[in-house]
Amino acid sequence: MLINKVSRIYANSLNVNILVDLEKVLKTLQDSDDLKLVLLSPTVSLSQKNNIIDDVFGNIVGIEAINFLKVLAEKKHFNELENIIEVLKENINISSNIQNVVVISAVELNEVNKNRICSVLEEKLNKRINADWQVDENIIGGLIVKINDDVIDTSIKLKIEKIKGNLW
Numbered sequence: 001m002l003i004n005k006v007s008r009i010y011a012n013s014l015n016v017n018i019l020v021d022l023e024k025v026l027k028t029l030q031d032s033d034d035l036k037l038v039l040l041s042p043t044v045s046l047s048q049k050n051n052i053i054d055d056v057f058g059n060i061v062g063i064e065a066i067n068f069l070k071v072l073a074e075k076k077h078f079n080e081l082e083n084i085i086e087v088l089k090e091n092i093n094i095s096s097n098i099q100n101v102v103v104i105s106a107v108e109l110n111e112v113n114k115n116r117i118c119s120v121l122e123e124k125l126n127k128r129i130n131a132d133w134q135v136d137e138n139i140i141g142g143l144i145v146k147i148n149d150d151v152i153d154t155s156i157k158l159k160i161e162k163i164k165g166n167l168w
Contacts, residue, residue: 003087007080011087014068016095019088021065025057026081039078049073099127102146104134106155121145 029036038044038052053069072078093100103109103117118129125147136144140156 003083004080006077007083008087010068010072010077010080011084011091014084014088015064016088016092018062018064018068019085019092021061022068022081022085022088024060025065025069026085028056028060029081039073042076046074093130097127098130099125099147100130100132102132102134102144104136104139104144104146104155106135106137106139106141108135109133117143117145121147 029039035052035056039049044052050070050073053066053073057066057069069078072081092098099121101121103114109117114131114133118131121129121131138157140160142155142157142159143152144155145152
């Protein structure tokens with residue numbers, strides 16, 4: 001996900017404790033297209049948006065989150081909420097020395113193999129690993145590991161493609 005500078009500025013100004021509240025807001029917005037449209041609409045006045053924020057979220061999130069949502073509405077940056085949450089999560093992971101990775105395999109891996117892969121990655125990266133395990137039968141065998149923008153592809157599919165490339 002491409003995250004712009006505005007989202008990073010907002011996220012870096014927030015206390016990480018607000019994350020749970022903002023995730024509740026995001027879930028509510030994802031469940032209600034109408035609410036999202038109203039809060040993003042340039043034809044709805046700021047005072048109306050603030051009243052909606054108070055009415056909808058006043059009982060489910062804290063005052064810090066309410067005030068932040070009102071700032072987003074005022075500055076017309078409400079559409080950045082999801083990116084702001086992603087940056088907050090990144091900041092928490094950095095301070096906790098946690099690295100998110102995606103591990104793709106051709107078959108579902110058992111816990112022993114998952115633990116083994118995590119141990120190797122933790123040793124190589126010198127960080128705790130938070131793995132998102134995915135299955136893609138198209139890779140035939142091996143693994144694809146995605147770490148931020150880096151991809152380690154040991155799949156059989158890639159090896160076959162390289163052999164084909166050498167033959168032509």
